[in-house]
Amino acid sequence: STQSTGVQCQVEGGSTLFKLNYFGQEAYLTQSSQLYLETCIPALGNVYCIAQSYRAESSHTRRHLSEFTHIEGELPFITFEQLLDALEDLVCDTAQRIMDSKYGQLVLDINPNFKVPQKPFKRMDYREALQYCKDNNITKEDGTSFEFGDDIPEAPERKMTDMIGVPILLCRFPKAMKSFYMQPDLKEPIVTESVDLLLPNVGEIIGGSMRIYNEEELYAGFKREGISPENYYWYIDQRKYGTTPHGGYGLGLERYLMWLLNSKNVRETCLYPRTADRCKP
Numbered sequence: 001s002t003q004s005t006g007v008q009c010q011v012e013g014g015s016t017l018f019k020l021n022y023f024g025q026e027a028y029l030t031q032s033s034q035l036y037l038e039t040c041i042p043a044l045g046n047v048y049c050i051a052q053s054y055r056a057e058s059s060h061t062r063r064h065l066s067e068f069t070h071i072e073g074e075l076p077f078i079t080f081e082q083l084l085d086a087l088e089d090l091v092c093d094t095a096q097r098i099m100d101s102k103y104g105q106l107v108l109d110i111n112p113n114f115k116v117p118q119k120p121f122k123r124m125d126y127r128e129a130l131q132y133c134k135d136n137n138i139t140k141e142d143g144t145s146f147e148f149g150d151d152i153p154e155a156p157e158r159k160m161t162d163m164i165g166v167p168i169l170l171c172r173f174p175k176a177m178k179s180f181y182m183q184p185d186l187k188e189p190i191v192t193e194s195v196d197l198l199l200p201n202v203g204e205i206i207g208g209s210m211r212i213y214n215e216e217e218l219y220a221g222f223k224r225e226g227i228s229p230e231n232y233y234w235y236i237d238q239r240k241y242g243t244t245p246h247g248g249y250g251l252g253l254e255r256y257l258m259w260l261l262n263s264k265n266v267r268e269t270c271l272y273p274r275t276a277d278r279c280k281p
Contacts, residue, residue, distance in 0.1 A: 005030055005052065008231045011179065016057045029054035032250055035181075035235050037074045038211065041246055042238075048073040053250075058276045061154045062265045063202060063255055067274040074248035080183075080193040080210050083247040084169050087197055087206055088119045090251070091167070095260065111262040121167040126191065129170055133160060149174050158203040168198040180221030183210035183247075193247070199259045208249030215239035 006022055011032040018029040033049050040047045053070035075086060095116045098104060107114055124132070129152065132138075134145045138156045146152055152160075161168060172191040175184055182192040197206035212218045218239055222229045229236060257269035267273040272281065 004036065009035065011035060016055045018054050018056045031055060032070060033072050034074070034248060034250065037072060037248065038246070039234070039238060041074055041076045042243070046073065046075050060276060063154065063258065065254060065266055065270060065273055065275060069253035071251040071253055072248065074246060076244045076246040078245070078247055080247065083208060083210065083249070084123065084195060087169065087195065087208060087249060088121050091197065092116060092119055098260070107260060111260065114260065114262070117167050121169050122164065123169045123171060125172045126170060126174065129160065136160070136163060149176060151177055154203055157198065161198040161203055162200050165200055170196045170198055178209070180225045180227060181211050181218070183212050184217070201262060202255050202259045205255040205259060206249050206251045208247065210245070210247040213239060213243045213245055
C-alpha cells in the first residue's frame with residue numbers, strides 16, 4: 001500500500017517530528033506508516049508498505065539518516081512469539097533470495113564473508129542484555145552500569161552485538177521507554193511485547209511490537225506519554241468497534257544493506273543521504 005507523507009500524529013515521539021504548515025494547519029512529515037497500515041488489517045489481513053519515513057533527531061552516528069526507506073508490515077491473529085518468527089523469516093528469506101539470484105555474486109564481491117544467518121536467532125530479554133553488559137564491562141560513558149529503564153545507546157549496543165556475533169532478537173523493553181501503542185506483557189506489565197533485531201556490524205535494523213488492541217489500554221498509553229488523543233480518533237475507533245490481536249515491525253532498508261554489504265556507514269547504502277547536517281544536493 002501507499003501511505004501519506006503528511007500526517008497530524010506522532011508514532012515514535014514528538015521530539016523527532018519535522019513540522020510543516022499544511023494549508024494553515026500544523027502537520028508533520030511521517031515517522032512511520034504503522035498507524036495507517038493498522039487500519040487496513042480488518043479488510044486485507046497481512047499488510048505491508050515501502051515508503052519514506054523521517055526523523056528529526058540530531059544523531060551523528062554511522063547508522064542514522066533523517067530520511068530513510070521504511071519497510072513496514074502489520075500481521076493480525078498472531079502472538080508475540082509468532083512475530084519473532086516472522087522477523088527471522090523476513091531477514092533470512094530475503095537474504096537467501098538475494099544470494100540465489102544473479103546479484104548474489106555481486107554481494108560476495110563486496111562482502112566475501114557474507115553467509116545467510118541460521119534460524120532460530122538468539123532471543124534475549126532487555127534484562128538479560130543489562131546483565132550481559134555488566135558482566136562484560138560494557139558501560140555508560142561515565143563508567144557506570146546500565147540499569148533497568150536505561151536506553152542502551154548505539155555504540156555499547158553494537159559492542160554487545162559484535163561480541164555475541166549472531167543476530168539477536170532483543171525483547172521486552174520497559175513500558176516507560178517505548179511508544180504508547182505497544183502491548184504490555186501479560187506476565188509482567190511493566191515491560192512490553194516489543195523487539196529490536198540487532199545484527200553484527202550494524203546493530204538495530206528492525207523495531208517491532210505487538211500493538212495494544214484494547215481501547216482503555218490505548219487511552220492509558222496516550223496519558224503516559226502526554227499525548228492528546230484528539231488527532232487519533234480514527235485510530236482509537238478501531239479499538240472501539242472491534243479489532244484483533246496484531247503485531248508489526250519496521251525495517252530500515254539502508255541498515256539492512258549495511259549488514260548485507262558489510263558497509264561501515266549508512267551513507268554508503270543510500271543514493272542521496274539526508275542527515276542532521278546535510279540536505280543537498
